[in-house]
Amino acid sequence: MSLPRSCYAAYSAAIALLLFAGWASAAGQQKDYEDFGAAKFDHSTAITNEWCPLQPGTRFTWDGSAIDEEGDTERHSSTFTVTDLTKVIAGVRTVVCWDRGIVDGELEESELIFFAQDNNGNVWQLGEYPEEYDDGKFDKAPCWMQGVGDGRAGIMMPAKPKPGAASYSEGWSPSIKFTDRAVVDQMGQTTKVPSGSYDNVLVIDEWDQEEPNAHQLKYYARGVGNVRVGWRGEGNKDHEELELIKIEQLSADDLAKAREDALQLERSAYEHSKDVFANTKPSEHATASAGAR
Amino acid sequence: MSRKLPVAWTIVIATILICTASAHGAGPDKNALPGTEEFGLNKKELVQATEKVESLIAQCMREQGFEYLPADYATVRKGMTADKSLPGMTEKEFVSQYGFGVSTLYTGLAPQLNGGYSPAKLGLGDKNIEIYKNLSPADQVAYNRTLLGENADATFAVALENENFSRCGGCTLKAIEQVFKPDQLKSTYVNPLDALIRKDPRMKEALRKYGDEMRKAGFEYNHPDDVETDIRNRLYAITGGGTIPAEKLSPEQMTALKKLQDDERRAAAINLKLQDEIFDPIEEQIEKEMYARQVQ
Numbered sequence: 001m002s003l004p005r006s007c008y009a010a011y012s013a014a015i016a017l018l019l020f021a022g023w024a025s026a027a028g029q030q031k032d033y034e035d036f037g038a039a040k041f042d043h044s045t046a047i048t049n050e051w052c053p054l055q056p057g058t059r060f061t062w063d064g065s066a067i068d069e070e071g072d073t074e075r076h077s078s079t080f081t082v083t084d085l086t087k088v089i090a091g092v093r094t095v096v097c098w099d100r101g102i103v104d105g106e107l108e109e110s111e112l113i114f115f116a117q118d119n120n121g122n123v124w125q126l127g128e129y130p131e132e133y134d135d136g137k138f139d140k141a142p143c144w145m146q147g148v149g150d151g152r153a154g155i156m157m158p159a160k161p162k163p164g165a166a167s168y169s170e171g172w173s174p175s176i177k178f179t180d181r182a183v184v185d186q187m188g189q190t191t192k193v194p195s196g197s198y199d200n201v202l203v204i205d206e207w208d209q210e211e212p213n214a215h216q217l218k219y220y221a222r223g224v225g226n227v228r229v230g231w232r233g234e235g236n237k238d239h240e241e242l243e244l245i246k247i248e249q250l251s252a253d254d255l256a257k258a259r260e261d262a263l264q265l266e267r268s269a270y271e272h273s274k275d276v277f278a279n280t281k282p283s284e285h286a287t288a289s290a291g292a293r
Numbered sequence: 294m295s296r297k298l299p300v301a302w303t304i305v306i307a308t309i310l311i312c313t314a315s316a317h318g319a320g321p322d323k324n325a326l327p328g329t330e331e332f333g334l335n336k337k338e339l340v341q342a343t344e345k346v347e348s349l350i351a352q353c354m355r356e357q358g359f360e361y362l363p364a365d366y367a368t369v370r371k372g373m374t375a376d377k378s379l380p381g382m383t384e385k386e387f388v389s390q391y392g393f394g395v396s397t398l399y400t401g402l403a404p405q406l407n408g409g410y411s412p413a414k415l416g417l418g419d420k421n422i423e424i425y426k427n428l429s430p431a432d433q434v435a436y437n438r439t440l441l442g443e444n445a446d447a448t449f450a451v452a453l454e455n456e457n458f459s460r461c462g463g464c465t466l467k468a469i470e471q472v473f474k475p476d477q478l479k480s481t482y483v484n485p486l487d488a489l490i491r492k493d494p495r496m497k498e499a500l501r502k503y504g505d506e507m508r509k510a511g512f513e514y515n516h517p518d519d520v521e522t523d524i525r526n527r528l529y530a531i532t533g534g535g536t537i538p539a540e541k542l543s544p545e546q547m548t549a550l551k552k553l554q555d556d557e558r559r560a561a562a563i564n565l566k567l568q569d570e571i572f573d574p575i576e577e578q579i580e581k582e583m584y585a586r587q588v589q
Contacts, residue, residue, distance in 0.1 A: 062381075063380035073367060075378070
């Protein structure tokens, strides 16, 4: 089979990394990515993890601010919609989520994220297609997908998060500088945001290899999900802070609109990511694919 | 018109201004161009002015027997940037659904009691909202009259964003009067950078074109800034200066409000389109030339 030049490069890098990861594992060191193959996914689209439940038709809206490159405060807001689409990636049917990032009233990023839950209750992230815009025009789309090139799935939320447990990879694709890791930072916290006051909040500390000493803190409320985003560390320059403003269940019409918008983004993904996203099967409407794995 | 510059231009202009300042020494340069923030201030001046106003508001409130904690710049800025947008919506989406968010999001409630997303509420800060909510209904009325005067929606953040202090009252106005210049307090005030841009023949031609397009759509507006001002004035005429809660409007007032909301959505959408198509490219070009001349 003939592969494009860029794919050769990606595959060479992937093989080298696999060898390195195997060596690191054998030596008892931290693995760069999770052992996805060992996980079982019998009911992958039923994402019922108590810290990160993803019910189709749910939309989260966060609002807050960050510091831009000139030191000015800019407004950040974001919506995350759990669509009723599913997509099979590396043999696992995932739930398609659609995330939009808005900065000072302009759409900066529109992203498809693919989640699945394994039999133990861990929520996995199997790929991302983030489309980034500059002045309203397409800029770039650094996509990764499990099993394509150097893309490796990661854990978005462990089944039983515990302080003191080892850190874990949230996904891995060094060719696009995606090396996010996370660890349980605290449990039993209390936080108040516009959507409500939450007790027994779990705080997850996230970082990557690209920005030393830059940490993002994500606060999760049981039965709700991510309610607050904060930051820590001198390396964190943008100081992004977000609060959950609203959590809503979309009407049938709004869900259909979200589905159409997500499918439109997917069509764009097939156009813009020919090396990675184009290697995946199209998303399907959940009712049409019910029962299939 | 928006004075928010694209990031690249902000960097260029900031660099030029730093170089210019160095060449002229540390003192103010009488030929210097106005700053790009509200009221022609630069970022540092705006932060200082904001903190000074907030501190004076707190002092005035204390003298009147009320507690008010000075909101920091980030809080006031949050209220300002919350204008004309809702979390999760782009500006274009917001305008198509809510216009400027003036009559379409009208509640007639005190800003602290607004249930939804409100720039005025955000600009006051969480602690002051808590203070207000812990007061009895009678004290809440007295508190807001002392803080804001007659127009409870005219908080400092909202007025600063609109560059119009004319509706402010109470301790807020008293504090503003001690920090801003008398001409900046007038409803006819025009930002100095906008005033310079308006003198340019290309902008005059653009404004003629704008007026023609608006008339074609059935509106008598000759400047983009006139639209929101007119919508606000019409809203105050319907709602007794914004003092009647939405649910207590008479059927006639409600009908007039719905008509105003339709006008607002339509006029705001055309306004935004013309802003993008006609004004933004010209403003960018004029500012580029203006600041380049400044360096020479």
